[in-house]
Amino acid sequence: MKILGIETSCDETAVAIVEDGTKILTNIISSSKELHDKTGGIIPEVAAREQVRCMIPVLNESMRQCSNATMEDIDAIAVTTGPGLIGSLLIGVETAKTLSFVSGKPIIPINHIFAHIYANWLTEKKKPEFPAIALIISGGHTELFFMKNHHELRWIGGTLDDASGEAFDKTARLLGLGYPGGPEIARIASEYKIHNTKYKIQRLPRPMLNSKDLNMSFSGLKTAIIREVARLKQAEQFNDNTKSQLAYEVQESITDILVAKTISAAEQYNVKSILLGGGVAANQRLTEKMKSGIKNLELNIQSYIPSPNLCTDNGAAIASFAYFHNHPVPWKDVQADPDVEIELES
Numbered sequence: 001m002k003i004l005g006i007e008t009s010c011d012e013t014a015v016a017i018v019e020d021g022t023k024i025l026t027n028i029i030s031s032s033k034e035l036h037d038k039t040g041g042i043i044p045e046v047a048a049r050e051q052v053r054c055m056i057p058v059l060n061e062s063m064r065q066c067s068n069a070t071m072e073d074i075d076a077i078a079v080t081t082g083p084g085l086i087g088s089l090l091i092g093v094e095t096a097k098t099l100s101f102v103s104g105k106p107i108i109p110i111n112h113i114f115a116h117i118y119a120n121w122l123t124e125k126k127k128p129e130f131p132a133i134a135l136i137i138s139g140g141h142t143e144l145f146f147m148k149n150h151h152e153l154r155w156i157g158g159t160l161d162d163a164s165g166e167a168f169d170k171t172a173r174l175l176g177l178g179y180p181g182g183p184e185i186a187r188i189a190s191e192y193k194i195h196n197t198k199y200k201i202q203r204l205p206r207p208m209l210n211s212k213d214l215n216m217s218f219s220g221l222k223t224a225i226i227r228e229v230a231r232l233k234q235a236e237q238f239n240d241n242t243k244s245q246l247a248y249e250v251q252e253s254i255t256d257i258l259v260a261k262t263i264s265a266a267e268q269y270n271v272k273s274i275l276l277g278g279g280v281a282a283n284q285r286l287t288e289k290m291k292s293g294i295k296n297l298e299l300n301i302q303s304y305i306p307s308p309n310l311c312t313d314n315g316a317a318i319a320s321f322a323y324f325h326n327h328p329v330p331w332k333d334v335q336a337d338p339d340v341e342i343e344l345e346s
Helices: 033-037 044-065 086-103 112-121 164-174 181-189 219-234 240-269 284-296 315-324
Strands: 002-007 012-019 023-031 076-082 107-111 132-137 142-147 153-158 273-277 302-304
Touching: 002 086, 002 315, 012 044, 012 315, 023 044, 023 315, 044 086, 076 086, 076 112, 076 315, 086 107, 107 112, 107 315, 112 132, 112 142, 112 273, 112 315, 132 240, 142 240, 153 240, 164 181, 164 219, 164 240, 181 240, 181 284, 219 240, 240 273, 240 284, 273 284, 284 302
Parallel strands: 002 076, 076 107, 132 273, 273 302
Antiparallel strands: 002 012, 012 023, 132 142, 142 153
16 A cells, blocks of 8 residues: 655655555655744744745655555555644645545545654664653653554653753753754764863753652753853853863653653553654664663563654655554545644543
Protein backbone atom coordinates (compact mmCIF):
# COMPACT_ATOMS: atom_id res chain seq x y z
CA MET A 1 0.00 0.00 0.00
CA LYS A 2 1.41 3.35 -1.09
CA ILE A 3 0.45 6.40 0.97
CA LEU A 4 1.16 10.00 0.05
CA GLY A 5 2.00 11.95 3.22
CA ILE A 6 1.69 15.75 3.44
CA GLU A 7 3.05 17.76 6.37
CA THR A 8 2.82 21.56 6.72
CA SER A 9 2.25 22.13 10.44
CA CYS A 10 5.04 24.67 10.94
CA ASP A 11 7.71 25.99 8.56
CA GLU A 12 8.37 22.86 6.51
CA THR A 13 6.61 21.94 3.29
CA ALA A 14 6.97 18.17 3.13
CA VAL A 15 5.61 15.44 0.87
CA ALA A 16 6.58 11.77 0.94
CA ILE A 17 5.43 8.47 -0.49
CA VAL A 18 5.77 5.44 1.80
CA GLU A 19 5.02 1.82 1.01
CA ASP A 20 3.45 -0.43 3.65
CA GLY A 21 4.36 2.01 6.42
CA THR A 22 8.04 1.08 6.43
CA LYS A 23 9.65 1.79 3.05
CA ILE A 24 10.33 5.37 1.98
CA LEU A 25 9.95 5.78 -1.77
CA THR A 26 10.38 9.57 -1.73
CA ASN A 27 10.72 12.13 1.06
CA ILE A 28 10.95 15.76 -0.06
CA ILE A 29 11.24 18.58 2.48
CA SER A 30 11.46 22.30 1.81
CA SER A 31 12.20 24.44 4.86
CA SER A 32 11.91 28.19 5.28
CA LYS A 33 14.51 28.16 8.06
CA GLU A 34 16.71 30.75 6.37
CA LEU A 35 13.84 33.23 6.37
CA HIS A 36 13.27 32.73 10.10
CA ASP A 37 16.97 32.94 10.98
CA LYS A 38 16.73 36.68 10.34
CA THR A 39 14.01 37.15 12.95
CA GLY A 40 15.20 34.59 15.51
CA GLY A 41 11.97 32.60 15.27
CA ILE A 42 9.07 31.64 13.06
CA ILE A 43 6.68 34.33 11.84
CA PRO A 44 3.50 32.37 10.96
CA GLU A 45 2.50 34.55 8.00
CA VAL A 46 5.97 34.26 6.46
CA ALA A 47 5.94 30.48 6.88
CA ALA A 48 2.50 30.12 5.29
CA ARG A 49 3.38 32.30 2.30
CA GLU A 50 6.49 30.24 1.66
CA GLN A 51 4.44 27.04 1.87
CA VAL A 52 1.99 28.36 -0.71
CA ARG A 53 4.95 28.94 -3.01
CA CYS A 54 6.54 25.53 -2.36
CA MET A 55 3.56 23.17 -2.06
CA ILE A 56 3.07 22.25 -5.72
CA PRO A 57 6.80 22.05 -6.60
CA VAL A 58 7.44 19.79 -3.59
CA LEU A 59 4.47 17.59 -4.50
CA ASN A 60 5.60 17.33 -8.11
CA GLU A 61 9.18 16.52 -7.10
CA SER A 62 8.01 13.78 -4.76
CA MET A 63 5.98 12.22 -7.56
CA ARG A 64 8.86 12.59 -10.03
CA GLN A 65 11.33 10.84 -7.74
CA CYS A 66 8.91 7.97 -7.30
CA SER A 67 9.32 6.82 -10.90
CA ASN A 68 7.11 9.68 -12.13
CA ALA A 69 4.16 8.37 -10.16
CA THR A 70 0.65 9.72 -10.64
CA MET A 71 -2.31 9.69 -8.29
CA GLU A 72 -3.36 6.41 -9.89
CA ASP A 73 -0.31 4.84 -8.22
CA ILE A 74 -1.31 6.15 -4.79
CA ASP A 75 -3.68 4.20 -2.52
CA ALA A 76 -4.40 6.90 0.08
CA ILE A 77 -3.54 10.45 1.09
CA ALA A 78 -2.45 11.29 4.65
CA VAL A 79 -2.24 14.87 5.85
CA THR A 80 -1.39 16.64 9.08
CA THR A 81 -4.49 18.37 10.42
CA GLY A 82 -2.95 19.48 13.73
CA PRO A 83 -1.56 20.65 16.00
CA GLY A 84 0.36 23.52 14.44
CA LEU A 85 0.09 26.97 12.91
CA ILE A 86 -3.37 27.42 11.40
CA GLY A 87 -2.15 29.19 8.25
CA SER A 88 0.44 26.49 7.60
CA LEU A 89 -1.93 23.62 8.35
CA LEU A 90 -4.45 24.96 5.86
CA ILE A 91 -1.94 24.78 3.01
CA GLY A 92 -1.46 21.05 3.45
CA VAL A 93 -5.07 20.27 4.32
CA GLU A 94 -6.53 22.08 1.31
CA THR A 95 -3.96 20.46 -0.98
CA ALA A 96 -4.85 17.01 0.32
CA LYS A 97 -8.60 17.65 0.07
CA THR A 98 -8.22 18.81 -3.52
CA LEU A 99 -6.19 15.74 -4.43
CA SER A 100 -8.74 13.48 -2.75
CA PHE A 101 -11.67 15.17 -4.49
CA VAL A 102 -10.05 15.00 -7.92
CA SER A 103 -8.59 11.49 -7.67
CA GLY A 104 -11.19 9.80 -5.48
CA LYS A 105 -8.46 8.50 -3.19
CA PRO A 106 -9.28 8.18 0.53
CA ILE A 107 -7.90 10.85 2.86
CA ILE A 108 -6.57 10.14 6.37
CA PRO A 109 -6.26 13.08 8.81
CA ILE A 110 -3.20 12.84 11.06
CA ASN A 111 -2.11 14.29 14.39
CA HIS A 112 1.55 14.86 13.54
CA ILE A 113 2.69 14.67 17.18
CA PHE A 114 1.91 10.95 17.22
CA ALA A 115 3.37 10.57 13.74
CA HIS A 116 6.82 11.48 15.10
CA ILE A 117 6.88 8.08 16.81
CA TYR A 118 6.52 6.31 13.48
CA ALA A 119 9.76 7.66 12.08
CA ASN A 120 11.18 4.67 13.97
CA TRP A 121 9.44 2.27 11.59
CA LEU A 122 11.19 3.85 8.60
CA THR A 123 14.69 2.60 9.41
CA GLU A 124 16.45 -0.36 7.85
CA LYS A 125 17.20 -2.03 11.17
CA LYS A 126 14.96 -4.22 13.31
CA LYS A 127 11.54 -2.71 13.88
CA PRO A 128 10.45 -1.72 17.40
CA GLU A 129 8.80 -4.30 19.63
CA PHE A 130 5.88 -3.72 22.00
CA PRO A 131 5.26 -2.79 24.70
CA ALA A 132 7.17 0.47 24.32
CA ILE A 133 7.71 3.88 25.85
CA ALA A 134 7.58 6.75 23.36
CA LEU A 135 9.18 10.11 24.12
CA ILE A 136 8.01 12.88 21.81
CA ILE A 137 10.26 15.92 22.04
CA SER A 138 9.70 18.87 19.74
CA GLY A 139 9.51 22.65 19.84
CA GLY A 140 6.01 22.55 21.27
CA HIS A 141 5.74 19.18 22.99
CA THR A 142 7.54 16.99 25.49
CA GLU A 143 5.36 13.96 26.19
CA LEU A 144 5.75 10.37 27.38
CA PHE A 145 3.43 7.65 26.12
CA PHE A 146 3.03 3.99 26.94
CA MET A 147 2.35 1.96 23.81
CA LYS A 148 0.89 -1.49 24.38
CA ASN A 149 0.54 -1.93 20.63
CA HIS A 150 -0.17 0.21 17.58
CA HIS A 151 -3.69 0.98 18.72
CA GLU A 152 -3.39 1.24 22.50
CA LEU A 153 -1.52 4.44 23.39
CA ARG A 154 -1.68 6.15 26.79
CA TRP A 155 -0.22 9.44 27.96
CA ILE A 156 1.77 8.88 31.17
CA GLY A 157 3.69 12.12 31.67
CA GLY A 158 5.14 15.23 30.12
CA THR A 159 6.20 18.80 30.67
CA LEU A 160 4.11 20.98 32.94
CA ASP A 161 5.27 24.16 31.22
CA ASP A 162 7.82 24.70 28.44
CA ALA A 163 8.66 21.92 26.00
CA SER A 164 12.30 20.83 25.82
CA GLY A 165 12.64 22.26 22.30
CA GLU A 166 11.14 25.53 23.47
CA ALA A 167 13.67 25.59 26.34
CA PHE A 168 16.50 25.16 23.85
CA ASP A 169 15.14 27.99 21.69
CA LYS A 170 14.59 30.40 24.59
CA THR A 171 17.98 29.82 26.22
CA ALA A 172 19.75 30.07 22.87
CA ARG A 173 18.12 33.47 22.32
CA LEU A 174 19.30 34.62 25.76
CA LEU A 175 22.84 33.60 24.82
CA GLY A 176 22.66 35.52 21.55
CA LEU A 177 22.66 32.35 19.43
CA GLY A 178 20.73 31.60 16.24
CA TYR A 179 17.50 29.74 15.50
CA PRO A 180 16.56 26.95 15.94
CA GLY A 181 18.10 26.84 19.40
CA GLY A 182 18.75 23.11 19.78
CA PRO A 183 21.41 22.75 17.06
CA GLU A 184 22.98 26.07 18.08
CA ILE A 185 23.21 25.06 21.74
CA ALA A 186 24.72 21.70 20.73
CA ARG A 187 27.26 23.39 18.46
CA ILE A 188 28.44 25.87 21.07
CA ALA A 189 28.36 23.26 23.85
CA SER A 190 30.78 21.09 21.87
CA GLU A 191 33.36 23.87 22.15
CA TYR A 192 33.37 23.76 25.95
CA LYS A 193 36.48 22.19 27.44
CA ILE A 194 35.68 21.15 30.99
CA HIS A 195 39.29 21.06 32.18
CA ASN A 196 40.55 24.05 30.22
CA THR A 197 38.77 27.14 31.46
CA LYS A 198 39.44 29.83 34.05
CA TYR A 199 35.77 30.72 34.37
CA LYS A 200 33.28 29.11 36.72
CA ILE A 201 29.56 29.12 36.03
CA GLN A 202 26.87 27.92 38.37
CA ARG A 203 25.30 24.52 37.80
CA LEU A 204 21.85 24.91 36.30
CA PRO A 205 18.84 23.27 37.98
CA ARG A 206 17.30 19.95 36.92
CA PRO A 207 13.64 20.63 37.85
CA MET A 208 11.59 17.60 38.91
CA LEU A 209 14.50 15.27 38.17
CA ASN A 210 13.84 13.27 41.32
CA SER A 211 10.06 13.61 41.50
CA LYS A 212 8.19 10.33 41.80
CA ASP A 213 5.99 10.98 38.78
CA LEU A 214 6.91 11.13 35.10
CA ASN A 215 6.29 14.84 34.65
CA MET A 216 8.95 17.38 33.71
CA SER A 217 9.56 21.12 33.87
CA PHE A 218 11.85 23.33 31.81
CA SER A 219 10.62 26.90 32.36
CA GLY A 220 13.02 27.45 35.28
CA LEU A 221 16.01 27.07 32.98
CA LYS A 222 15.21 30.37 31.29
CA THR A 223 15.14 32.18 34.62
CA ALA A 224 18.39 30.54 35.68
CA ILE A 225 20.10 31.57 32.44
CA ILE A 226 18.83 35.15 32.76
CA ARG A 227 20.38 35.37 36.22
CA GLU A 228 23.65 33.75 35.20
CA VAL A 229 24.06 35.93 32.11
CA ALA A 230 23.40 39.04 34.23
CA ARG A 231 25.98 37.92 36.78
CA LEU A 232 28.61 37.25 34.12
CA LYS A 233 27.96 40.57 32.40
CA GLN A 234 28.31 42.42 35.68
CA ALA A 235 31.65 40.68 36.27
CA GLU A 236 32.64 41.41 32.64
CA GLN A 237 32.97 37.69 32.00
CA PHE A 238 30.22 37.15 29.44
CA ASN A 239 32.20 36.04 26.39
CA ASP A 240 32.57 33.15 23.97
CA ASN A 241 34.07 30.93 26.68
CA THR A 242 31.29 31.45 29.18
CA LYS A 243 28.68 31.16 26.43
CA SER A 244 29.99 27.70 25.55
CA GLN A 245 29.94 26.74 29.24
CA LEU A 246 26.36 27.89 29.61
CA ALA A 247 25.33 26.09 26.43
CA TYR A 248 26.99 22.92 27.70
CA GLU A 249 25.16 23.20 31.03
CA VAL A 250 21.82 23.87 29.31
CA GLN A 251 22.23 20.78 27.16
CA GLU A 252 23.28 18.68 30.16
CA SER A 253 20.31 19.85 32.21
CA ILE A 254 17.69 19.20 29.53
CA THR A 255 19.08 15.83 28.49
CA ASP A 256 19.52 14.68 32.10
CA ILE A 257 15.81 15.24 32.72
CA LEU A 258 14.67 13.61 29.48
CA VAL A 259 16.81 10.51 29.98
CA ALA A 260 15.96 10.05 33.66
CA LYS A 261 12.21 10.29 33.11
CA THR A 262 12.20 8.08 30.02
CA ILE A 263 14.25 5.30 31.59
CA SER A 264 12.15 5.50 34.75
CA ALA A 265 9.02 5.04 32.62
CA ALA A 266 10.60 2.12 30.79
CA GLU A 267 11.37 0.40 34.09
CA GLN A 268 7.92 1.05 35.56
CA TYR A 269 6.11 -0.31 32.52
CA ASN A 270 8.54 -3.16 31.83
CA VAL A 271 8.83 -2.38 28.12
CA LYS A 272 10.94 -3.84 25.34
CA SER A 273 11.56 -0.60 23.42
CA ILE A 274 12.16 3.10 23.93
CA LEU A 275 11.14 5.23 20.95
CA LEU A 276 12.20 8.84 20.45
CA GLY A 277 10.65 11.28 18.00
CA GLY A 278 10.65 15.01 17.27
CA GLY A 279 13.33 17.57 16.53
CA VAL A 280 15.10 17.32 19.90
CA ALA A 281 15.64 13.60 19.28
CA ALA A 282 18.39 14.61 16.84
CA ASN A 283 20.53 15.83 19.77
CA GLN A 284 23.60 13.59 19.88
CA ARG A 285 24.22 14.13 23.59
CA LEU A 286 20.72 12.85 24.28
CA THR A 287 21.44 9.74 22.22
CA GLU A 288 24.69 9.09 24.10
CA LYS A 289 23.05 9.45 27.49
CA MET A 290 20.02 7.32 26.62
CA LYS A 291 22.13 4.43 25.36
CA SER A 292 24.53 4.75 28.29
CA GLY A 293 21.70 4.84 30.83
CA ILE A 294 20.13 1.68 29.43
CA LYS A 295 23.50 -0.08 29.39
CA ASN A 296 24.54 0.99 32.90
CA LEU A 297 21.27 -0.23 34.39
CA GLU A 298 21.62 -3.50 32.44
CA LEU A 299 18.14 -3.14 31.03
CA ASN A 300 16.99 -5.49 28.28
CA ILE A 301 15.57 -2.60 26.28
CA GLN A 302 16.30 -1.48 22.73
CA SER A 303 16.34 2.27 22.08
CA TYR A 304 15.20 3.62 18.71
CA ILE A 305 16.15 7.09 17.52
CA PRO A 306 15.38 8.21 13.94
CA SER A 307 17.98 9.73 11.65
CA PRO A 308 18.12 13.53 11.98
CA ASN A 309 16.17 14.16 8.76
CA LEU A 310 13.30 12.08 10.15
CA CYS A 311 13.30 13.73 13.58
CA THR A 312 12.03 17.05 12.29
CA ASP A 313 8.63 17.41 10.58
CA ASN A 314 8.38 15.29 7.44
CA GLY A 315 5.81 13.61 5.24
CA ALA A 316 7.27 10.11 5.60
CA ALA A 317 6.33 9.80 9.27
CA ILE A 318 2.83 11.08 8.40
CA ALA A 319 2.41 8.36 5.78
CA SER A 320 3.83 5.66 8.06
CA PHE A 321 1.47 6.55 10.89
CA ALA A 322 -1.45 6.53 8.46
CA TYR A 323 -0.63 2.98 7.35
CA PHE A 324 -0.81 1.65 10.90
CA HIS A 325 -3.85 3.82 11.75
CA ASN A 326 -5.82 3.71 8.54
CA HIS A 327 -8.99 5.64 9.37
CA PRO A 328 -10.08 7.58 6.27
CA VAL A 329 -12.82 10.20 6.42
CA PRO A 330 -14.77 12.00 3.68
CA TRP A 331 -12.69 14.83 2.27
CA LYS A 332 -15.41 17.35 3.11
CA ASP A 333 -15.03 16.53 6.82
CA VAL A 334 -11.29 17.09 7.01
CA GLN A 335 -10.48 20.28 8.90
CA ALA A 336 -7.30 21.89 10.22
CA ASP A 337 -7.24 21.96 14.02
CA PRO A 338 -4.26 23.88 15.42
CA ASP A 339 -5.18 23.15 19.04
CA VAL A 340 -5.97 19.44 18.84
CA GLU A 341 -5.32 17.71 22.16
CA ILE A 342 -2.87 14.88 22.55
CA GLU A 343 -3.11 13.75 26.16
CA LEU A 344 -6.66 12.45 25.72
CA GLU A 345 -6.11 10.48 22.51
CA SER A 346 -5.68 6.73 22.41
